[in-house]
């Protein structure tokens with residue numbers, strides 16, 4: 001069982017207090033003007049934006065040097081944390097940087113007449129979208145907390161040339177375009193020419209004087225770029241070190257002189273290819289050689305870098321590496337790190353197996369992000385062996401020793417041994433990365449109480465039987481700086497006025513809102529800030545889609561990756577049901593009219609995910625019909641906003657009245673979108689899943705619109721043999737909805753377009769949409785009823801905010817520090 005029960009709600013972590021920062025306006029102004037003078041396009045907004053980021057980066061770089069100097073002197077007091085992640089979904093950096101430097105509010109005064117506004121500066125910055133969704137955004141929030149809490153740390157990632165694809169909608173269908181975020185350069189990063197490491201691939205293993213040594217067939221150089229991330233109310237900054245692949249040698253000059261120009265440069269392409277693109281799917285292993293190469297490239301460069309730093313700081317004391325360094329695996333994507341660390345300790349530093357393994361285990365920890373079997377990473381043995389022959393030897397040795405331990409503990413249980421082995425022997429032999437991560441880690445955590453419980457009951461049950469103390473829970477959190485202070489200045493000012501401004505650094509302060517939540521004036525002020533945000537979103541929808549929506553309608557929002565388990569389709573079934581009900585019964589469900597609603601979707605589908613892409617198309621088909629039906633008017637509008645990402649989320653979330661968190665119970669590991677919405681005063685309609693559960697406990701269960709089957713019920717129904725067709729036959733409303741979709745009511749009478757989608761619902765419905773439909777629709781009516789009473793709605797929303805103190809990323813990182821990394825608290 002996880003060490004921490006779900007009920008243990010600790011108070012928020014308090015970042016170390018700092019002396020007020022010096023006024024940097026004069027420095028900033030001077031740097032800005034110098035940077036602008038070097039631009040040929042000094043008139044344009046792009047140039048002013050670039051000059052402002054260069055000025056801010058220069059000031060942050062000074063803080064970086066001071067932070068590093070302080071950390072190098074920390075001695076044996078604290079571990080340094082190395083957070084390895086294939087994804088960091090950073091979004092824009094400008095606002096956060098200016099806020100950290102204390103320059104955001106005074107910007108116009110600082111830059112003087114004719115200078116661009118903060119909004120104009122921000123608008124020209126592309127998102128750094130080096131991640132797919134929640135997992136990558138979590139990593140970005142962690143960097144914010146590392147700096148804010150003053151944790152000695154490095155984030156390590158890849159510097160993808162193209163991040164998450166840009167989503168275009170054409171005729172209701174998703175088109176993917178390459179993301180060109182580096183086209184104008186990246187003013188936030190610093191090239192570190194002195195930090196470059198060779199990373200090998202392929203080749204063979206030779207024996208040399210008792211040591212094994214890997215002789216790779218090819219070598220690619222990993223060049224470091226640092227992305228500096230500031231903290232809140234502190235001079236400390238954290239670093240995201242991103243690796244860029246470079247060829248280890250220049251063009252083949254002889255080939256070039258023979259006129260074979262392409263052949264002369266073939267290896268350049270081969271190396272650069274490595275960080276061309278982020279894999280556009282966060283839930284299925286890409287199963288491709290390039291992905292495995294990317295993973296090893298990240299791991300090898302990062303481990304070499306941290307070893308070099310450790311040896312420099314400790315005067316070559318390799319033995320203390322595990323005591324002074326944490327190596328954290330964000331999901332299994334960097335799970336080769338312990339194997340690479342073992343290789344370097346054994347082969348390069350000459351340690352014996354036992355000491356190398358002790359050091360590796362002392363350093364390594366792992367966060368699991370999903371229990372879905374199809375999302376578990378494994379690699380075919382022949383591919384693994386061809387690319388990483390020495391690492392395969394090490395994996396075999398780890399496995400042999402590990403399985404001996406299993407057999408000693410569970411004699412005569414070869415079935416168990418086969419389940420637990422690092423090698424899946426069924427069919428094509430494969431290396432199991434989750435198993436490698438668990439075996440090599442001292443601590444393994446899930447990301448919400450429910451998920452961590454399920455993790456030890458299902459996916460890792462065998463491992464929990466062997467090592468119960470290894471598993472724990474750390475519930476996710478989000479940064480209140482970006483997601484409240486910067487995204488929602490109106491609400492932030494109201495909070496400052498009502499409970500003081502301490503919530504930015506200690507989100508637990510929000511609970512002071514609870515006794516005031518019923519206040520009439522506060523409720524009205526809250527609704528006023530919400531209204532302004534809704535007007536801004538309505539303007540955006542009109543600009544983007546040419547669609548007029550009523551800013552007084554209830555804004556009902558579901559924005560996240562499009563995935564069957566997240567059940568955007570259930571939301572859409574409700575939209576269709578409501579549409580049909582409005583047409584059939586204009587007087588409303590109880591004769592008092594319909595509560596006007598604007599339903600907003602946004603999200604990307606993985607490029608190869610057919611069902612998800614069909615859902616996007618169906619949303620557009622339904623929107624076309626509903627939005628143009630004169631019988632409906634503003635009682636119902638449906639908007640799909642293309643190209644979901646951090647910056648779009650920052651516009652949409654502050655404007656939401658209702659947050660849709662409706663995954664099938666037991667499938668969403670945690671969710672973090674749910675937290676951002678509640679923090680911004682949206683009420684949640686949600687299933688008893690992921691972190692929704694802890695949120696409901698924090699705000700009081702009655703303050704969330706909870707519906708649907710619970711995890712145990714889902715399991716029972718599936719075990720008993722679920723027949724979705726019974727729901728279709730029994731529920732007239734549901735039947736009307738599905739018949740209309742399959743009958744072509746939204747697809748110009750094209751009966752085939754959604755035949756497959758509906759057939760799946762009627763025959764398998766693996767995510768139980770039909771089983772939860774009636775409960776969902778009934779709960780939506782409760783939402784309408786409360787929304788019709790503005791004072792009661794405002795009170796509910798304020799109680800939601802008041803209960804969100806636990807979900808700060810500062811609390812999350814405080815728990816990782818204490819429970820996972822065991823880094824002594826500073827001071």
Ligand SMILES: *Cc1c(COP(=O)(O)O)cnc(C)c1O
Pocket residue numbers: 089132133134135137559560561644645646649670671672673674676
């Ligand atoms: C928060 C966030 C997510 C995660 O959303 P979930 O609703 O938890 O899946 C994904 N993408 C972006 C851009 C986000 O900001």
